[in-house]
Amino acid sequence: QTTFGPELSLASSLSVAYPNENIYIAKMAPSGSFLEPSATYGGSMGGVTRADWSTTSIATSADRNLFNLILSSATTTVKGLSVSSEAQPFLKARGNDIFEVCGIFYVNGESDAAVAAAASDYGTNIKDFADGLRSDLSSLDWVNTSAIPFIQTVIHDDTTGAAKSTVRAAQLAVTGTVGMLTNYDLSSLTLQSNSRDLDASSCIVLGDAL
Numbered sequence: 001q002t003t004f005g006p007e008l009s010l011a012s013s014l015s016v017a018y019p020n021e022n023i024y025i026a027k028m029a030p031s032g033s034f035l036e037p038s039a040t041y042g043g044s045m046g047g048v049t050r051a052d053w054s055t056t057s058i059a060t061s062a063d064r065n066l067f068n069l070i071l072s073s074a075t076t077t078v079k080g081l082s083v084s085s086e087a088q089p090f091l092k093a094r095g096n097d098i099f100e101v102c103g104i105f106y107v108n109g110e111s112d113a114a115v116a117a118a119a120s121d122y123g124t125n126i127k128d129f130a131d132g133l134r135s136d137l138s139s140l141d142w143v144n145t146s147a148i149p150f151i152q153t154v155i156h157d158d159t160t161g162a163a164k165s166t167v168r169a170a171q172l173a174v175t176g177t178v179g180m181l182t183n184y185d186l187s188s189l190t191l192q193s194n195s196r197d198l199d200a201s202s203c204i205v206l207g208d209a210l
Contacts, residue, residue: 005029005198006107009207023102026077028070030063034111035125036118050111054125055132067129071136074101101137104130105210106152109171110196113161120163123170123177126152130178150181151210157187160195184209 007025014023030051037054051064059065106129112118118125130150137148154171155164175181189202198206 003029006203006207006210009204010105010210011207013208024077026074028066028073029107030066032111033066033108034115034118035108035129036112036115036121053108053129055128067132070133074137101148103149103151104133106130106150107206109153109155109167110159110161110164113155113159113164113167116163116166118163119161119166119170122167123174126170126174127178130174130181147180150178152181152183153206154183154185154187156189156191156198158191158195159186 007027011023011025032050034050034052035054037052037057051066052059053066053070055067057065057067063069106126109122112122112125130152134148134150152171152174155161155167157164157168161167171183175183184206186198186202186206189205190199191197191202192199
């Protein structure tokens with residue numbers, strides 16, 4: 001099933017703000033993914049194996065090791081753009097094939113809020129994820145950046161999850177330990193009836209805010 005979220009209004013806002021730039025958004029949004037390594041909670045919930053974003057993931061399935069997958073997907077995306085007829089005029093105007101990662105938007109945390117062990121490790125895990133992803137992206141020769149801005153959403157105060165307060169506290173506190181990291185608190189937005197996902201209007205507001 002193909003779904004869309006805040007990236008639609010984000011793309012619209014960016015195109016207005018930077019009319020002379022070619023901006024591409026690479027989205028990865030597997031449902032029910034964790035930041036905590038899957039081994040901590042037995043690798044599954046409700047009989048379904050969950051994917052995780054951990055820098056130390058031991059997921060044996062390639063599509064469940066999201067940290068490695070996002071790096072390979074980013075590389076594949078740029079390789080595709082390098083031969084794209086749409087992108088060629090932009091590349092020729094710049095005189096090189098350098099692409100710059102201008103920002104990372106991380107919208108997650110609800111799954112970790114449902115598992116006490118995952119919630120208690122969230123502060124350490126989000127720092128490792130942000131630092132590790134920046135480091136690995138910066139090591140790729142097509143990335144022209146020294147510090148990639150990282151924006152994370154703070155889970156909604158009314159979301160489900162017995163340990164949601166632990167995750168929220170960790171998300172709010174990490175700004176003091178990770179440079180170039182900004183929070184956006186979802187609590188001002190409206191959730192769907194499942195008390196987890198944002199409704200359509202809130203997705204638009206979030207995209208504009210990012």
